[in-house]
Amino acid sequence: MSNSHLFLQAGFLREPLTNGIGRVIVQLQRITFKFCKYNGASNGVREFLESDLLDFANGNPGIVVYVKPRRHHSPNITAEYLNGERQVISLHNFTRDEVNKWVKFLRTQSGNPFIRFRKMSQTVNPSIQGTWTPFTNRNPDLNVVEFPQEMLSHPVNLPRTATEHLQEIFRRQQGV
Known part of the structure; x- marks a missing residue:
């Protein structure tokens, strides 16, 4: 690692990143x-x-x-x-x-x-749980899987979503 960062001014991100919205x-x-x-x-x-x-x-x-x-x-x-x-x-x-x-x-x-x-991430309300990433709650078995895999791409093997579960409850209440 180089020491070039020592000569840069240290600070926090001052304005929200809203340019582009x-x-x-x-x-x-x-x-x-x-x-x-x-x-x-x-x-x-x-x-x-x-x-x-x-x-x-x-x-x-x-x-x-x-x-x-x-x-x-x-x-x-x-x-x-x-x-x-x-x-x-x-x-x-x-x-x-x-x-x-x-x-x-x-x-x-x-x-x-x-x-x-000064920090890699900045937030108004800091979390005690740590920084979230898209891979936080993923199954670790996916690290060694070779893609494409039939089990993951076939819609029958996918778990039910919350929306599908609610739709099934609604159908049972309607008596369909």
Whole structure:
């Protein structure tokens, strides 16, 4: 395990993860490309601007795109998010594909700074029973079963559900 997590700020998840319920609001508000028109380290950025920038701008009308040529400066991207955070990425000697990947990465980020979580899960009402997973109440025999298996896929061998049990009770009461 690396020690890179030691340099990250520690904290808890501050807001609920509700972006995407209903519709997704892209958190990237503004992206600025700074590059040199003549420097060789800016080749990938210039190629991206010539070929892919219009597609990116048309596909993301809610993101404002600025292009700032700067003489004798190393190329970089500055991303500004709705929560006020800024992220600057140096693009020194990057190819067009790498620049495209970084732009897509910045577009999909929330803008929150990367933090080391103090706990793996956070809840308002903590449980004394531990963390639930989809495999908590599963039969351990399924760990060694090779799928597909006839016994599990055939509907006759499945146990009755609570709905079927209630329907049977209702039929008995109706006298059917």
